[in-house]
Amino acid sequence: xxxxxxxxxxxxxxxxxxxxxxxxxxxxxxxxxxxxxxxxxxxxxxxxxxxxxxxxxxxxxxxxxxxxxxxxxxxxxxxxxxxxxxxxxxxxxxxxxxxxxxxxxxxxxxxxxxxxxxxxxxxxxxxxxxxxxxxxxxxxxxxxxxxxxxxxxxxxxxxxxxxxxxxxxxxxxxxxxxxxxxxxxxxxxxxxxxxxxxxxxxxxxxxxxxxxxxxxxxxxxxxxxxxxxxxxxxxxxxxxxxxxxx
Ligand code: ADP
Ligand code: MG
Numbered sequence: 069x070x071x072x073x074x075x076x077x078x079x080x081x082x083x084x085x086x087x088x089x090x091x092x093x094x095x096x097x098x099x100x101x102x103x104x105x106x107x108x109x110x111x112x113x114x115x116x117x118x119x120x121x122x123x124x125x126x127x128x129x130x131x132x133x134x135x136x137x138x139x140x141x142x143x144x145x146x147x148x149x150x151x152x153x154x155x156x157x158x159x160x161x162x163x164x165x166x167x168x169x170x171x172x173x174x175x176x177x178x179x180x181x182x183x184x185x186x187x188x189x190x191x192x193x194x195x196x197x198x199x200x201x202x203x204x205x206x207x208x209x210x211x212x213x214x215x216x217x218x219x220x221x222x223x224x225x226x227x228x229x230x231x232x233x234x235x236x237x238x239x240x241x242x243x244x245x246x247x248x249x250x251x252x253x254x255x256x257x258x259x260x261x262x263x264x265x266x267x268x269x270x271x272x273x274x275x276x277x278x279x280x281x282x283x284x285x286x287x288x289x290x291x292x293x294x295x296x297x298x299x300x301x302x303x304x305x306x307x308x309x310x311x312x313x314x
Contacts, residue, residue: 075128101285152236168222175231
């Protein structure tokens with residue numbers, strides 16, 4: 069069976085900088101793959117090629133077998149690629165429920181291309197999504213007053229409203245306290261497994277990476293230097309060298 073995401077031999081240069089130099093990656097449904105590497109390794113450039121923000125110089129991106137290489141971000145999103153941002157993207161004055169209703173509405177428009185006022189989106193479906201992320205009890209609160217970790221959960225519900233096959237998460241736990249990090253990653257793993265969603269994330273916190281990823285792909289200066297299960301990657305001599313800075 070083909071993986072949810074299959075990116076093959078991606079390359080991208082900026083002027084003389086070969087930012088991504090031959091990256092191949094696969095993420096299966098229900099799996100969490102961490103993309104790690106030092107600053108400048110090419111992680112963001114990879115993400116941007118996967119969500120349509122950047123067109124690869126060469127290489128191919130397939131989602132559920134379909135070629136999405138070079139498609140515009142909006143089309144890629146329509147194909148089922150969701151993402152969460154380092155900076156949260158909710159409307160602070162609207163309630164948690166309204167934010168998720170908006171997301172559901174925009175998903176429905178993706179499917180049927182109908183205009184429909186927010187008030188007509190069924191709150192039951194939005195509440196069900198909030199249940200999935202453990203935020204139903206705070207549905208009536210404005211997003212602007214939420215704790216940071218709770219906002220991240222709402223963001224996850226918003227991403228899920230698009231019914232994604234693949235979720236791209238750029239440093240999902242940045243700015244969180246350690247206990248919140250564990251909770252968010254456990255939630256993400258559960259959602260991925262239950263919903264058959266492939267998750268690709270970047271992360272600086274090595275406890276998060278080694279504790280929650282099913283597999284890890286390590287980049288250094290645009291090139292993959294190791295890939296595999298956390299224990300194998302942790303033991304890899306080149307990874308240790310890169311992370312020890314020698
Ligand atoms: P990471 O996310 O792993 O820190 P990036 O993908 O952001 O790495 O960057 C990889 C390399 O590409 C770096 O050398 C960076 O300076 C360069 N780079 C990234 N984006 C651009 C751009 N838009 N223009 C020029 N150089 C870029
Ligand atoms: Mg980056």
